[in-house]
Amino acid sequence: MEKMIEIWLNGLCTGSIYALLALGFVLIYKSTGILNFAQGEMAMAGAFLCYTFAMLLDMPYVVAFLIALAIGALLGAFLDALFFRKMVGEPIFSTIMVTVGLASILSCVGGILWGHDVHAIRSPFTHRTASLGGIVLSQGALYTIGASLVLIVIFVLFFNRSLLGIAMKGTAEDPHTSGLLGIPVKRIHMLSWAIGSAVAVVAGIFLAEQSFVRLSMSHTGIKAMAAAILGGMESIGGAILGGILIGIVEGLAANYLSGMEIGDFQFGDVKDVAAFGIMILVLMVRPQGIFGKRKVERV
Amino acid sequence: MAEHFKISYRQDMALFQNLWVRIWLGILILLLLMAPWFLSRYPLSILNEMGIAVIGALGLNLLTGYTGQISLGHGAFVAIGGYSSALLTAKGGIPFLISLPLSGLMAAGLGLIVGVPSLRLKGLYLALGTLAFGFIVEYVLFHWGLTQGDMGMAVKKAQVLGFTFKTEKAYFYLIVSLASLAALGAKNLARTKIGRSFVAIRDRDIAAEAMGIPLARYKIMAFGISSFYAGVAGCLLAHYQKWIVPGAFDLSLSIAYIAMIILGGLGTILGSILGAILITGIPHGILFLTDVLKAGYPALSGLVVDFKLGIFGLIIVLTLLLEPRGLYGIYSRIKIYWKTWPYRY
Numbered sequence A: 001m002e003k004m005i006e007i008w009l010n011g012l013c014t015g016s017i018y019a020l021l022a023l024g025f026v027l028i029y030k031s032t033g034i035l036n037f038a039q040g041e042m043a044m045a046g047a048f049l050c051y052t053f054a055m056l057l058d059m060p061y062v063v064a065f066l067i068a069l070a071i072g073a074l075l076g077a078f079l080d081a082l083f084f085r086k087m088v089g090e091p092i093f094s095t096i097m098v099t100v101g102l103a104s105i106l107s108c109v110g111g112i113l114w115g116h117d118v119h120a121i122r123s124p125f126t127h128r129t130a131s132l133g134g135i136v137l138s139q140g141a142l143y144t145i146g147a148s149l150v151l152i153v154i155f156v157l158f159f160n161r162s163l164l165g166i167a168m169k170g171t172a173e174d175p176h177t178s179g180l181l182g183i184p185v186k187r188i189h190m191l192s193w194a195i196g197s198a199v200a201v202v203a204g205i206f207l208a209e210q211s212f213v214r215l216s217m218s219h220t221g222i223k224a225m226a227a228a229i230l231g232g233m234e235s236i237g238g239a240i241l242g243g244i245l246i247g248i249v250e251g252l253a254a255n256y257l258s259g260m261e262i263g264d265f266q267f268g269d270v271k272d273v274a275a276f277g278i279m280i281l282v283l284m285v286r287p288q289g290i291f292g293k294r295k296v297e298r299v
Numbered sequence B: 001m002a003e004h005f006k007i008s009y010r011q012d013m014a015l016f017q018n019l020w021v022r023i024w025l026g027i028l029i030l031l032l033l034m035a036p037w038f039l040s041r042y043p044l045s046i047l048n049e050m051g052i053a054v055i056g057a058l059g060l061n062l063l064t065g066y067t068g069q070i071s072l073g074h075g076a077f078v079a080i081g082g083y084s085s086a087l088l089t090a091k092g093g094i095p096f097l098i099s100l101p102l103s104g105l106m107a108a109g110l111g112l113i114v115g116v117p118s119l120r121l122k123g124l125y126l127a128l129g130t131l132a133f134g135f136i137v138e139y140v141l142f143h144w145g146l147t148q149g150d151m152g153m154a155v156k157k158a159q160v161l162g163f164t165f166k167t168e169k170a171y172f173y174l175i176v177s178l179a180s181l182a183a184l185g186a187k188n189l190a191r192t193k194i195g196r197s198f199v200a201i202r203d204r205d206i207a208a209e210a211m212g213i214p215l216a217r218y219k220i221m222a223f224g225i226s227s228f229y230a231g232v233a234g235c236l237l238a239h240y241q242k243w244i245v246p247g248a249f250d251l252s253l254s255i256a257y258i259a260m261i262i263l264g265g266l267g268t269i270l271g272s273i274l275g276a277i278l279i280t281g282i283p284h285g286i287l288f289l290t291d292v293l294k295a296g297y298p299a300l301s302g303l304v305v306d307f308k309l310g311i312f313g314l315i316i317v318l319t320l321l322l323e324p325r326g327l328y329g330i331y332s333r334i335k336i337y338w339k340t341w342p343y344r345y
Helices: A002-032 A039-056 A061-087 A092-114 A139-161 A163-173 A175-180 A185-210 A215-231 A236-256 A271-285 B009-013 B019-038 B041-066 B074-090 B096-119 B123-143 B168-190 B193-203 B205-210 B215-241 B251-264 B269-293 B298-322 B326-340
Strands: A129-132 A135-138
Touching: A002 A039, A002 A135, A002 A139, A002 A163, A002 A185, A002 A215, A002 A236, A039 A061, A039 A092, A039 A185, A039 A215, A061 A092, A061 A185, A061 B298, A092 A215, A092 B123, A092 B251, A092 B298, A129 A139, A135 A139, A139 A163, A139 A185, A139 A236, A163 A175, A163 A185, A175 A185, A185 A215, A215 A236, A215 A271, A215 B123, A236 A271, A271 B096, A271 B123, B019 B041, B019 B168, B041 B074, B041 B168, B041 B193, B041 B215, B041 B251, B041 B269, B074 B096, B074 B123, B074 B215, B074 B251, B096 B123, B096 B215, B123 B251, B168 B193, B168 B215, B168 B269, B193 B205, B193 B215, B205 B215, B251 B269, B251 B298, B251 B326, B269 B298, B269 B326
Parallel strands: none
Antiparallel strands: A129 A135
């Protein structure tokens, strides 16, 4: 029983990271209509930035965290100004492929700057555990869950209650009309890229907290995409639920399926493809996701 | 001027537009036939790689450039072709001549299955679906006992009617003839009813359906044909390299194929060929450059792998931003400029 709860809690912890990353996707998608394939690479860059400031330059963890966050936001705004401002209204193939190309460029630059080695960030939570009635969890995991929850609440409030959030929703719905209504569309787009990238950086640093800092951590971005699809690309609540569900399914798959063999097929690290299996299933059965609305196309 | 205008449909549809195209093609064929006698092994091996890439890129361009269906899993179909042929020739004892089309059909069969969701999915959802498919194929190849996972598989040399392909030269003729056949097939397909339906679906699928094009049939057909090309490319790759590992067919291969068709020009045959040649050539160019610069900067050689994918990414981004029609667009612009010189319109 206790093992079961531990699996679920650990799944919840990974899931909240996926949820954060998925939130970044949804944020950018909701306001610019672009699906950013480079989100995982942004997370990777954020984790490496935090590592650079905290470990190589010996800054306090919180300062390093904040600097990484600021650089991430700036990078997002910069990318928008450089590439995506010109891409608004282009066919979806071009926008997707520009982000795919960007992902390759970011991981190339990451490889040149930081190399392919595996690093660890020493944070205030490292090697500390908390036990709740016999269930042992690392403090880092608890903080991750807590911080994700707080961020998620903030974003839900932001989108539903604040003027800026509603303006973002409006630009996504119809950039032309919202421009006519006096919403500064370009600035809103830039802002959502900045916020989306900053969220990715936070997710990357939390992810590094749980495992390591390495180039290949950018693959998490694709799993988070599965989370966003599962929940529905246009729903913040959906992204969160999708992320947590995928985290838990991964945890369960890792514990119960990993050692299995069927014929001469060994399941091995089945954890890594569970998300993709779910993604294909969702796309086949209900492409709009759990909370998504079916799109009606205007001719 | 008059000869520059097409005055009949027959002229517009002609496979080779005029006499000059035919002359240049003749010269190209002659050069290709003679190339093995002048080139040493290394440049020949590059040409072989390029030829295989041409086949794969033609397939992806038929799907993405002509039909407008985004695929981020083209590398997976190449893998399926390669592994099917490797297994068929090694475990099944089937000769290469039969396993070559069979591996294409195998990939096409799976392509048809992936194509079915494309009836409901569009744009980014299709991109994600094919991406997930690519990861799952890679996972299966890694974990299936039959494909020996990480260790990879040895593949037999290609054999046709008792003749075994051993040298680069022999493979060069095999690959170039198959690549030419593939290009001819794609060019022909593009000007038939099927090709025109593909283009109609790309431009506006709802309008195409309203005009009486059965969307389901043609979308699935596009996936099948594209995967067939990929499978044949994979089969050739496997028999040419004589060794395959699942890691060679990951997302970066799919991205390389996308870079080829974007750089060359979406929805053009010439573009697919140009793009495939350039994108395959670039890593060799980087290798050559680092070799030259190694004396001065020894740290450089470790970065080659990083550079490759980064440059592909940069090419994709820059082409889409600056010249979305790719090299073919530049070529046709220059052609029109000279044709109408000194007038501009």
